[in-house]
Amino acid sequence: MSTSFYEAVGGDEFFTALVEGFYAQVREDDLIGPMYPQDDWEGAEQRLKWFLAQYWGGPTTFNEKRGAPMLRRRHFPYEIGDAEARRWLSMMSNSLDQLEVSAAHRDALWDHMVRVAAMMINKE
Structure with missing residues (x-):
């Protein structure tokens, strides 16, 4: 039986730490x-963790709670340019x-x- 990517990197613990580390920076960021x-x-942290975990082979909590990801549509209300993407x-x-x-x-x-x-990216 093969191990999923989600399991190989440490499952929930890994994705929780990744998202917490990201959001610790976002809270203080002036651009995004x-x-x-x-x-x-x-809630924002939870949704990102659900999304990443599901994408990489973990629980399907995102789809169960939020429906299909539709990333571009969900982010369209925000002006995202190259600077925001790089940040x-x-x-x-x-x-x-x-x-x-x-x-790897x-x-x-x-x-x-x-x-x-x-x-x-949805703006120049």
């Missing part, structure tokens, strides 16, 4: 911090750097994050 729900930090990636990289994960798993996560950040 204001895009996040100031009255629902915990998001920088904070994700910082968070990822704090975790123990194999180079880190590369796979990073490649996905770079593609998602580029896909979210």
Whole structure:
């Protein structure tokens, strides 16, 4: 029986730490911090953790609670340009750097994050 990516990196513990590290930075960020729900930090963290865990082979909690991800549609109300995408990636990289994960798993996560950040850009 093969191990899922989710299990291989440490499951819920890994994704919780990744998202917590990311959001610790977002709360203080002047560029993308204001895009996040100031009255629902915990909910925003939970949703991102659900999404990442599900994408990488973990529980399907995101779909059960929120429906299909529709990432671009959900983020369309926010003006996301190259600067915002680069800042998001920088904070994700910082968070990822704090975790123990194999180079192959880190590369796979990073490649996905770079593609998602580029896909979210909706302004010049």
